[in-house]
Amino acid sequence: MSLSPARTERFARHIVLPEIGGAGQAALAQAHVVLAGLGGIGAPVLQYLAGAGVGQFTLLDDGDVEASNLQRQTIYTERDIGHGKAVSARRWVANFDRELQVRIEDARIGSGNARELVGGADLVIDGTDNFATRLAISDACVAVGVPLLSAAVGRFQGQVGAFAGHLPDQPCYRCFVGDAFDAEDCDTCAEDGILGAMVGWTGSFAAMQAVRVLLDGKATFGDPQWGKLHLMDGLKPGMRTLTIGKDAACGGCAGNAR
Ligand SMILES: [Zn+2]
Numbered sequence: 001m002s003l004s005p006a007r008t009e010r011f012a013r014h015i016v017l018p019e020i021g022g023a024g025q026a027a028l029a030q031a032h033v034v035l036a037g038l039g040g041i042g043a044p045v046l047q048y049l050a051g052a053g054v055g056q057f058t059l060l061d062d063g064d065v066e067a068s069n070l071q072r073q074t075i076y077t078e079r080d081i082g083h084g085k086a087v088s089a090r091r092w093v094a095n096f097d098r099e100l101q102v103r104i105e106d107a108r109i110g111s112g113n114a115r116e117l118v119g120g121a122d123l124v125i126d127g128t129d130n131f132a133t134r135l136a137i138s139d140a141c142v143a144v145g146v147p148l149l150s151a152a153v154g155r156f157q158g159q160v161g162a163f164a165g166h167l168p169d170q171p172c173y174r175c176f177v178g179d180a181f182d183a184e185d186c187d188t189c190a191e192d193g194i195l196g197a198m199v200g201w202t203g204s205f206a207a208m209q210a211v212r213v214l215l216d217g218k219a220t221f222g223d224p225q226w227g228k229l230h231l232m233d234g235l236k237p238g239m240r241t242l243t244i245g246k247d248a249a250c251g252g253c254a255g256n257a258r
Helices: 005-010 021-030 042-051 085-096 114-118 131-144 173-177 196-214
Strands: 032-036 056-060 101-105 123-126 148-154 157-163 228-233 238-243
Touching: 005 021, 021 196, 032 042, 032 114, 042 056, 042 085, 042 196, 056 085, 085 101, 114 131, 123 131, 123 196, 131 148, 131 173, 148 196, 157 173, 157 196, 196 228
Parallel strands: 032 056, 032 123, 056 101, 123 148
Antiparallel strands: 148 157, 157 228, 228 238
16 A cells, blocks of 8 residues: 555655654554543543554543543543543544544443454554453453553553463463452542643553554564563653563463463
8 A cells, every 4th residue: 555645745754764664654554443541541642643644543432521631631622521532532533634534432341342342453552540441451352362552550650561462472461460450440540640741651652652563564663562561650750661471370361372
């Protein structure tokens, strides 16, 4: 696939990078990303991946925009307050780049519908804020063979990890967190507080890691870094990286173990 002159101009700063190039840009245009959670992480992820020319999005969120979201959820404005996040996010994309295809779903994501929502994607990016949803998404990704990029923030600690638990030698997100959080719990953002720029840092880093995954085998920047968990400390500030091992007894992916 070759890009039109207008698209070539739009993405000129990518194309001139040897690590991406025309082939990488064409691959991004062909990519389908499912973005679960359109909050503080999802907003910058969407902005940077739409900016990068990812051609197709499925946007998932069952919430409405609230005034307290505007401090960090950068795609929304005052006129979106009271409207659904999914429909507001779709409107943001339509204003930004009308050539990008967007499908939205405003049902709550759970084990009953997650497989259907993530099936067929090249990558799922999870920016949801509770463990029950994250585990349902992870299990669905393993089941349908789609890689997962997980991003989360608690106070001044961010984390971004890439998982390919459907592969026999790679861990899934459940290998990392275990089964302890299966119960509905743990949405502590409202009580704990969060600095807008901290989720912005985590979300923009997640967008960069997403480009790595999408360009795997397509351009030299492509390097999915499966099983690597990047931890960001906003107080120090600094970053470090952990390697997650596959749990041979994992309830999500152990059936795929060698
Ligand atoms: Zn696992």
